Amino acid sequence: MNDTAPAMLVTGGASGIGAGCAKRFAAAGYRVMIADIQDEKGVRLAAELGADARYVHLDVGKETDFEHAIDATVAQWGRLDCVINNAAIVGVIGPLAETSLEEWDHAYAVIQRSVFLGTKHAARVMQPRRTGAIINIASAAGFVAGYSPHAYSTAKAAVVHFTHSSALELIEDNIRVNCICPGNIETPIHTGVTDDRWLARMAKIRVAQQDDQPLPRFGLPAEIAAAALWLASDESSYVVGHALTVDGGLLAGRPWRKQAAPMRVYHPAKS
Numbered sequence: 517m518n519d520t521a522p523a524m525l526v527t528g529g530a531s532g533i534g535a536g537c538a539k540r541f542a543a544a545g546y547r548v549m550i551a552d553i554q555d556e557k558g559v560r561l562a563a564e565l566g567a568d569a570r571y572v573h574l575d576v577g578k579e580t581d582f583e584h585a586i587d588a589t590v591a592q593w594g595r596l597d598c599v600i601n602n603a604a605i606v607g608v609i610g611p612l613a614e615t616s617l618e619e620w621d622h623a624y625a626v627i628q629r630s631v632f633l634g635t636k637h638a639a640r641v642m643q644p645r646r647t648g649a650i651i652n653i654a655s656a657a658g659f660v661a662g663y664s665p666h667a668y669s670t671a672k673a674a675v676v677h678f679t680h681s682s683a684l685e686l687i688e689d690n691i692r693v694n695c696i697c698p699g700n701i702e703t704p705i706h707t708g709v710t711d712d713r714w715l716a717r718m719a720k721i722r723v724a725q726q727d728d729q730p731l732p733r734f735g736l737p738a739e740i741a742a743a744a745l746w747l748a749s750d751e752s753s754y755v756v757g758h759a760l761t762v763d764g765g766l767l768a769g770r771p772w773r774k775q776a777a778p779m780r781v782y783h784p785a786k787s
């Protein structure tokens with residue numbers, strides 16, 4: 517074990533983008549704490565990654581779990597250089613009239629309030645060392661309505677603005693806070709299941725949706741992890757409070773091939 521290697525914690529690290537980050541950071545030499553509520557999957561991934569990876573149970577809805585997980589990481593690795601606030605759920609789906617207050621509050625607790633808690637407790641141990649990177653996984657849905665349910669979209673918009681707001685405070689202690697806004701990424705979150713059935717369901721969703729975006733394929737967790745690794749590194753030392761879209765062009769607009777025919781065919785210069 518390399519005692520001087522940087523250490524990171526990723527919430528929701530047992531699956532999808534979080535697991536992709538755990539793998540990418542481990543490959544880059546980080547010591548990795550995988551935090552999740554899917555204990556079996558998390559333990560398995562930590563074992564797969566070897567001696568420099570551990571798993572801790574962390575429900576991002578609970579402040580005491582954050583306190584414990586952050587302290588356990590520092591106890592394990594002696595330092596904490598990067599926290600990725602990644603865990604989330606789709607949350608309540610459907611019309612406003614059919615949405616209960618409990619469902620709305622639960623979605624916000626897991627998607628948005630969790631980022632406040634993760635940032636608060638990461639900063640608690642990073643501030644005395646006056647160094648660290650906090651990376652929030654927001655969403656392209658936080659910029660444009662209509663891609664996701666009401667609570668998810670608006671909670672993700674709040675994650676983007678919380679990134680700006682918290683970055684201003686924490687850069688005073690040399691802690692850089694940024695967020696990544698993924699487009700459609702191949703993970704179980706699209707499928708409503710967490711077991712192996714997700715792959716078969718994903719195959720259908722992929723075919724139905726991928727042609728609606730400029731780069732006509734879903735992204736991979738590794739492509740988000742690569743952006744996260746850059747934001748955690750000194751290569752991005754002047755990047756503060758930034759929302760980085762990694763979305764295959766989704767937020768840029770309609771795919772060229774789907775634009776009205778006159779835009780493509782009857783351009784005066786070509787006719």
Ligand SMILES: NC(=O)c1ccc[n+]([C@@H]2O[C@H](COP(=O)([O-])OP(=O)(O)OC[C@H]3O[C@@H](n4cnc5c(N)ncnc54)[C@H](O)[C@@H]3O)[C@@H](O)[C@H]2O)c1
Binds near residue numbers: 529576577602655701
């Ligand atoms: N997949 C996409 O297309 C996409 C697009 C934009 C943003 N995102 C965001 O990326 C992040 C990761 O999602 P994913 O796509 O990898 O989905 P995923 O379902 O594969 O992973 C989410 C992980 O979060 C964990 N989790 C859920 N509730 C939790 C809780 N209360 N406490 C701790 N962990 C909890 C799950 O167990 C799971 O391991 C989320 O913030 C999601 O909103 C995903």
